[in-house]
Amino acid sequence: MESTDKDFSPSMWAPLLGVLFCLFVWGPGKVFSQAFTTTRLADGFDYPVGKPNGDGYYIFRGFSPNGHLGEDWNGNGGGDTDEGDPVYSIAHGVVVFSEDYKRGWGNVVIIRHAYRENNGQIAFIDSLYGHLKVRAVKVGQQVTRGQVVGTIGCGPYRMYAAHLHFEIRKDLRVGMRRELYPRNYQTYYVPKQFTDSRRNLRFEDRLVRVPINTFLKSNPNRLEVDEVNPPDLTIANPSPETVRPAVPEQVETVIETETQPEAATAPAKSKSLFDKFLEKLSNPQ
Ligand SMILES: [Zn+2]
Secondary structure, three states: OHHHHHHOOHHHHHHHHHHHHHHHHOOHHHOOOOOEEEEEOOOOOOOOOOOOOOOOEEEEEOOOOOOOOOEEEEEOOOOOOOOOOEEEOOOOEEEEEEEEOOOOOOEEEEEEEEEEOOOOOEEEEEEEEEEEOEEOOOOOOEEOOOOEEEEOEOOHHHOOOOEEEEEEEOOOOOOOOHHHOOOOOOOEEOHHHHHHOOOOOOOOOOEEEEEOOOOOOOOOOOOOHHHOOOOOOOOOOOOHHHHOOOOOHHHHHHHHHHHOHHHHHHHHHHHHHHHHHHHHHHOOO
16 A cells, blocks of 8 residues: 555646646636527517608618718607607517717617528528617517617717617628727628618528527626526427528637537646556556
């Protein structure tokens, strides 16, 4: 037993403690296990004001690449006559952001929508409603087409004449960090063009899985999984794309980097340490 005592000298415990420490630090608590929620597939898109056709409102400032990344909607009455008017979700979806972001934004709501593209693939977009006077929805909430998400406002500190700033993003990573992504058609749709070509989509009463937590970790307002209470999939015979819709490659990459690094490095690192430890045990010199 003398040799055993020698084998487990204090210096020998160091690698084992290292392994335990690694497991503790990179444990399951740090891994984001839920990267999807579910939402109802959109059956078409409407305008965000003057439900559903934009009646009584007009776009007084349109989309321009590297300039204005959305559309400003104003009431026909001009000035602040539209302040407090309802703002509607353009389609079925799930709220992924709802906050008074202050800065130049004020109250902002972002809703994520799943819809079927002309090519049959399920695609995702974020619709953003800015400068709201009040927000009527919270993160994780399911919303239906035409549901009130807030009201038209004047922005923080009433810095604008009342209007709705409205964006449609095809890149689900943007969130409130527009400066990090191309300010052009690679990232954004021209809202009116997108809507006009998708007013009425084939009605499919189904839930689909939607990626969440796609905003960067550095986004201070990143959607945390705990805020979402994902509804159960209630489809009797889910088709393959219902189980896992085609997710844009860039979104997959983001989810990958957000969910994998800790999980991926931990086993590799602890294994090599542990292997060394085993080697030392079996070959104590
Ligand atoms: Zn604007």
